[in-house]
Amino acid sequence: MSKLEKSAIETALKSLPNWELADDGLSIGRVYMFGDFNAAFGFMTRVALMADKMDHHPEWFNVYNKVNVTLTTHDAGGVTQKDIDLATFCDKASSS
């Protein structure tokens, strides 16, 4: 899958308002806050199952109720449609 141009990433992020393009342009990221660790880990579990189905895995960091998610496509060396699709799923999974 090929790397998206910066303008295409910015267009896609209009539908993902809490996501930001990293300064180096190579990844997108978002911080999620949950009520407690149980809710945060439930989110991570839902995303992990989908990520494995997609064969596309997040870089993330969890402390208690906070999850920092970074998405990039290593194989392409930047952001691809797979990152946009997984970010869209993360947003859905964060409210289910």
Ligand SMILES: C[C@H](O)[C@H](O)[C@H]1CNC2=NC(N)=NC(=O)C2=N1
């Ligand atoms: C062999 C396997 O398909 C690849 O290594 C997959 C696994 N998961 C991946 N996840 C992410 N985020 N980027 C990749 O390029 C990637 N590649």
